[in-house]
Amino acid sequence: MIFIRNHDRDLRISQDLITDPENGGTGSGTGDLKMLEAMFFQMIRHSPLGCIVYKHLDHNGGISYNTNECYKLAAGDYIGLFDQDDIIHPSVLFEYVKAINEQGADYLYCDETTFKENDINKMLTMHFKPDYAPDNLRANNYICHFSVFSRKLLEGEELFRTAFDGAQDHDMILRLTDRAQKIVHVPRLMYYWRSHEDRSPQRFVHPHWYRIWVTWDVCATLRMSRQ
Numbered sequence: 001m002i003f004i005r006n007h008d009r010d011l012r013i014s015q016d017l018i019t020d021p022e023n024g025g026t027g028s029g030t031g032d033l034k035m036l037e038a039m040f041f042q043m044i045r046h047s048p049l050g051c052i053v054y055k056h057l058d059h060n061g062g063i064s065y066n067t068n069e070c071y072k073l074a075a076g077d078y079i080g081l082f083d084q085d086d087i088i089h090p091s092v093l094f095e096y097v098k099a100i101n102e103q104g105a106d107y108l109y110c111d112e113t114t115f116k117e118n119d120i121n122k123m124l125t126m127h128f129k130p131d132y133a134p135d136n137l138r139a140n141n142y143i144c145h146f147s148v149f150s151r152k153l154l155e156g157e158e159l160f161r162t163a164f165d166g167a168q169d170h171d172m173i174l175r176l177t178d179r180a181q182k183i184v185h186v187p188r189l190m191y192y193w194r195s196h197e198d199r200s201p202q203r204f205v206h207p208h209w210y211r212i213w214v215t216w217d218v219c220a221t222l223r224m225s226r227q
Contacts, residue, residue, distance in 0.1 A: 064160035064168050071159045079159075080148040081169075087120060088146055089190035096148050096186065105184035106150040107177055109143045112191035124195055132183040141170035143177070145191040153179045 053073045057066060071079070078100065082088060092110065099105045111129050116122040129142055136142055147169075153176045160168040177183055 062162060062165050064158075064162040064165050067160050067168075068158050074151070077151060078148055079151050080146065082146065083193075085194045086145070087192040087194075089188075089192075092146060092186075092190040095188065095190065099184045099186060103182060103184055105182045106153060107180040107183045108148045108186060109184075110146050110186040110188055110190040112145050112193055113189050114193045114195045116195055118194075120192055126189060128187070128189075129185060131185045132177065134177070137174065137177065141167075141173060143173050144169060145193060147173060149176050149180070155179070 055069070055073060057069055060066065061069070067081075078096075080096075095110070096105075096108050099108055109129070111127060113126045114124045116124055127142075127144075130136065133142075157175070160172055164171040
């Protein structure tokens with residue numbers, strides 16, 4: 001199951017997402033909450049086997065809380081995280097299912113590009129990623145999008161931890177890749193990340209080092225560097 005968290009301030013972008021011309025829509029959003037909810041309910045009515053689920057939270061509890069509430073609605077064996085203001089390539093799910101069936105993948109990611117505001121043709125960066133490289137990942141969140149993973153990797157834990165809001169993706173990826181048996185990188189640009197002023201990361205590597213029994217003494221490192 002893919003789930004998308006949303007906040008009231010992102011209503012116009014969310015309407016663009018579900019009214020995209022490729023989905024039979026107009027691509028024009030009004031930013032009206034009632035209209036957006038009506039669109040979701042219309043999609044739910046036409047969704048086979050309850051594939052689309054919508055829940056309006058009574059408050060905004062922050063990115064980790066909101067995503068964990070969204071996760072409770074998920075019923076699939078694999079979970080995908082998709083930001084409401086971004087775009088995925090039409091064939092990405094085919095490529096991921098192919099890797100799951102042929103390679104037994106339990107964590108997957110792909111290459112991504114960043115584009116400016118509302119024009120996908122205004123690409124700012126293209127991120128062609130390496131295959132799984134744990135040392136690289138501990139230094140920076142190069143995996144990021146589009147992460148899809150077996151829900152078995154969570155083992156009853158929360159998906160996101162509120163203590164790491166702003167860097168919750170990196171914390172989650174470190175934890176789940178530690179447990180994954182088969183991490184697959186799909187080397188194609190299949191995630192389009194919208195660039196705007198509200199995006200963040202970095203204060204979460206410490207607990208990861210403790211999990212793998214590596215002592216990280218920042219003070220000692222600083223003293224050694226001054227000698």
